[in-house]
Amino acid sequence: MKQVEEFLIGPWASPELFSWNLQVFIMGCLVCICCALIGTFVCLRRMALLGDAISHGILPGIVLAYIFTGSLSLLPMWTGACLAGLACGVSIQWLHTQTPLKEDAAMGLTFTAFFAAGMVLLGLNAENIHLDTACILYGEIGLIPLEPDWVILGTNLGNQSLWSMGLICFFTLLCTLVFYKFLLVTSFDLSLAKSLGIPVNIVQYGLMLLLALVVVASFEAVGVILVLAMMILPPTSMSFLCDRLPMVLWYCLPLSMLYSLGGIYLAYGLNFPISASIALTAVVIFVPCCLLGPKGGVFSGIVQSKIGKNMGR
C-alpha cells in the first residue's frame, strides 16, 4: 500500500517536479481536448485516414515557412502548415473526383508525395539544419517546460507553448460551439445540408484547415502519428458510452485529463516517452469501453441480459 502511495505521489513529490509535471499535464490536456473535439467530426465523417494524410502533408509547409522566414517561430510555421494541409486536402479531392483514381489511392499518393517533397526540401537545406537522429522517440511534451516564456509588452505571461496550445484549444472549442449545427448536419446528412443551403464544400475545407492547425500545434507535444491516436480514440471510446453527439463531445474534457494523467504515470513508472504513454493510456481506456460499453459494446448484450435476469428475479 505504501508503495502504491509513493508511486502516486511520485511525480508530484518535490516543488520542481510538481511545477514541471503540472505544465506537462496541462499541455497534455490541451492537446487531447483539441484533438478529441476535431477528431469526433473526423471520425463521424469517416475522414480518419484523411486526418492521417493531412498530418503528413503539412511537412512541406513547415519547411518552406522555415526557408522563407528563417525562423521556427509559431506564426509562420502554423501558416505554412495550414496552407500545406489545405493544399493536400484539396489535391486529394481533385484527384479522386477529376481522375479515375479512387479515394484511398488519391490519399496515399498525395500525402506521401507531399511528405517526400518536404523531406527533399529539408535535405537540400541541410547546411542550415543539423539532424540529430539519435535524440529520438522521446515525446517533446516532456520538454515543454523548457520553452521560453511569452513576453508581451514587458509582461511575462508564462510558458509560450502552453499559451499557444491554449489559444488553439480555445479556438477549436469556439469553432465547435459556433458551427455545431453545420458540422452536425453536414456530417450526418449531406442532402439535408444542401437543401438547407449550408455551404458543404466550405465546411469540409474549413475542417481540413482546422485539422492542419491542430496537428501542427500538437505534433511538438505528441508527434504526428500519436495525434491521430488522440483524434480517433476518444470519440470511438465514448461512442460506446453515449448516445448523443453533445455528450460525446463533453466527455472529451474529463477523458483528456485522464489520458494526460495516465501518460504521466506510465512515463514515470515505466520510463516510456510521455507522448506514447498518453496514447497507450487512450488504448487501455478504449478496450473496456469497446467490450463492455452499454451502447453497442461487444459484450454489452450479454452483460445487460444478465443484469436483466437478476432484476427480473
Place this chain on the structure above:
Amino acid sequence: MVASNRFFKLGAILTAWGLIAGNPLQASTGSTAAKIDWASKTVEFLSFGDPSMQVIVFGVVLIGLNCGLMGGYIVTRRLAMFGDTLSHAVLPGIAVGYSLSQAKNNWSLMLGATLSGFAGVWIISLLTRHTKIKMDSAMGIILSGFYALGICLISYLQKSSGGGMANLENYLFGSLVGLSQDDLFPILLCLGLVISAFVFLSKELLVTGFDPGYAKSIGLPVGLLEFSLSALLAFCIVSSLQIIGVVLVTALLIIPAASASLITAKMSRLLLLSGILGAVSGFIGCFVSFLKAGLPAGPVITLCSAFIFLALLFLHPARGIIPLWIRTLRRSQKIRLENTLKACYQVLEDSSFKQDSFPQTLLSKRRRKSDGEMEGEINALVRHGYATRVVSPSEGHSPLPSETRIALTPSGWEVACRIIRNHRLWELYLTQEASYAPDHVHDDAEKIEHLIGEKTIRQLERILSNPRLDPHGKLIPSQADIDRGLSHTNFPLTEP
C-alpha cells in the same frame, strides 16, 4: 541556447514523424558550393563500378518491383491506406524481435514484424465486424495504437539493452548506406513469392478481390486467400522498411500502381506496368539522389514516382488531360466549320439550288454574325478546301462594288450534306420514335449532328425507312444526293 534549441526543434519535428526516410547516399559535403560535374557523375553511376553502389541500386530496383507488383493488387482492391496502416503496425514486432534476437538478425526482426502486422490486421477485422466502429477509424486506431506501443517498447528496450539500437533505428528510418548482399535475400524471396502468387493464383485472386461472396459460393478458400495476401503484403513491407523507411514504403506501394491504373484496366497489364514503374522510379531516384549530395534517397524515389504519375496524368496521348483538352479544342473547331458549311447549304437551299454560288452577305445573315466575324470563318473554309471565293466583277460601269460570292467545293458540299442529313434525320427520329416535343428537337439535333456516326445513320435510315423529308418538310439528303453533286437541276424542289 537559442540556436541549439532551434536545431533541436527541427530534429524534433522529424523525429516526431519518426519517419526520416533514408539517409542520403552521400554525406553532405558542407557549405562551399563545389562545382558539380553532372556528366562525370552520370558516367560514374551508370558504369556501376562501385560494388556497394551495385548492391544499393539492385536492392532499390528490386524493392520498386516488389512494391509495385504488390501495390497493383492492393490499389485495385481499394486497400491503399491498408498498406500504410500495416507499415506502422509492424513496429512493436520489430522491437520485440530485435530484443529477442539480441543482434541485428534480419529474420527474427522480420518474423516479429510480420506477426505484429497480422495482429493489427486481425484486430481491425474484429473491430469492424463486431462493433459499430467504421473501417477507417479501426485502421487509424491500429496505426497509431500499435505505433505508440512500438515506441514504448523501443524506448524500454533501448534502456535495458544499452547501445546497439542504432541498427534498429536504421530499420525504422531506412538506410541505404551499408546495404549488403545478404540484406537482399528477403527482398528476393518476397519477390519470388509475389510473382508466383500472381502467376499461379491470378484467376482466384481476381474473383476473390472482385466478388468475395461469389468466390465463396464457388468453393474458393476466400479466408485463406485473403490471409495469404495479407501475409505477403506484410512481408513485402517489412523487407522494404529497412531500405526506404515507413512512409515511403506506402508511397511505392501506391504511386506506381496508381499510375498504371490511369493507363490500363486489365489486371495483368496493370500489375506488370505497376512493377515496371516501381522499378524505374527506384532506379531514377537512386540516380538523382546520387547526383546531388545530401538528398535522401527514399523521398527522391517517391518524388520520381509522383512525377511519373503526373506526367502520365497530363501527357498520356490517349487519356492525358492535355491531349484531351487539345482534342476538345480541335473538336470545337471542327464543329464551327461544320456549322458554317451547314449555313452554306441552307443559303443554297433557300434559293432552291438555282445558283452554284451565293453572296457572302447572305451567309453572314444566316449565321447572324457581322461580315467581319464571317471573314475568319470563310477563311477557315477556304483553308480546308471546302469553299472558294468567287469575285464577280461589277457589271460594266455599275456603281455597285464587286460582290464576293462563295462557292462550295465538292468536298465541302459532301460535308455540308452530311451534317444536314444528320441533323434532319435525328430530328425525325426524336419526333417519331422518342416522342420529343417538336420545339425541342432542333436544339438537341444541333449538338448531335456533329457526333453521330455513319453506323448510327444507317440504323436510323433503316428504322425510319429511308425518309425523304424531315419534320419541317425539308429534304433529307441521301447518299445518292451527295454523290450527284451540286446542281439545281438534279434536285427536286422542296414542298412548300
Place this chain on the structure above:
Amino acid sequence: MKPPLLLPLEIHDLTVAYQRKPVLYGIDLEVEEGSLVGIIGPNGAGKSTLLKTVMGMMKPEDGFVKIFGEKNRRSLSRVGYVPQKENIDWDFPVTAMDVVLMGRIGHTGWWKRFSKRDRSFASECLEQMNMLPYADRQIGNLSGGQQQRVFLARALAQQSDLYLMDEPFAGVDSVTERAIIDLLKQLRNQGKTILVVHHDLSTASQYFDYLALLNFRLIAYGPSNTVFNHELLQKTYGGKLTVLSEVGEKKVVGSKPESKLL
C-alpha cells in the same frame, strides 16, 4: 392555368449523366401546386437521379430545373427531401428528436440554439408520425419502418412547400405504410406539392393523383387514371430506346467528367 412563375417544379430539357452514361435525356416536366405525383419506372430508369438533380446534388449536362420559378437552388429552402435510407449512417449518435430538430435549422439561425418552440413543434411532428415515445432513442435502435417515420417527421418539421421522397414505402411494415399514405394525403390537402419515387406498380394509381412514367425519357405525365394504361406502361417498362441511349452517350462523353458531390 397558373402562370408559369408559380409552378413549384419546372424541368426543361433535362439531360443528366452518371459516370459518363446518360441516365436522363431531355426531360420536360411541369408540376402544379397541390399535386401528389408518383414517379414510376423500371430500375435504373433515373428516378432517384431526377430527384437528386432537382436537389442540386447532381449537375445536369443540359437543361435546367426551376423551383418556384427560381433556378440555381435559390428556392431550395422550400424543398423537403426524404432520401433513400441507404445513405444514412445509423450508428451516428443522434436520437429521433435530434433528427427531427435538424429539420428546423432552416427556421432557426445557425448560430442560435433551438428554441422551445422548435422543440415543441418537433414533438408535434413526431407525434403526428406516432413516434413521440421513441423521441430519445438513438436512430440505430429503431426498426426500418420507425426510421422512415422519423425522417418523414423531419420533412414535416421543415414545413416545406415541395416534398421529394425517394421510395418511402420501400421495406416498411403495413402500419408505417398507412401512416405514410395518410401523411401524403394530408400534405396534399394543405396545398403542398409532393413528388414520390415509387417502386410498386400495383399501388401506384391508387396512392397518387398524378403519375410520371420515367424510363430515361419522360414517357408520360398526367392524371393517374389517364396515364396508367397498358400501352404507356408497355412503353415504359418495355426496354430502352437503344439508339437514343447510344447517341446520348456520345453527347455526354464529349464533355468533361462531372464532379461528384463532396
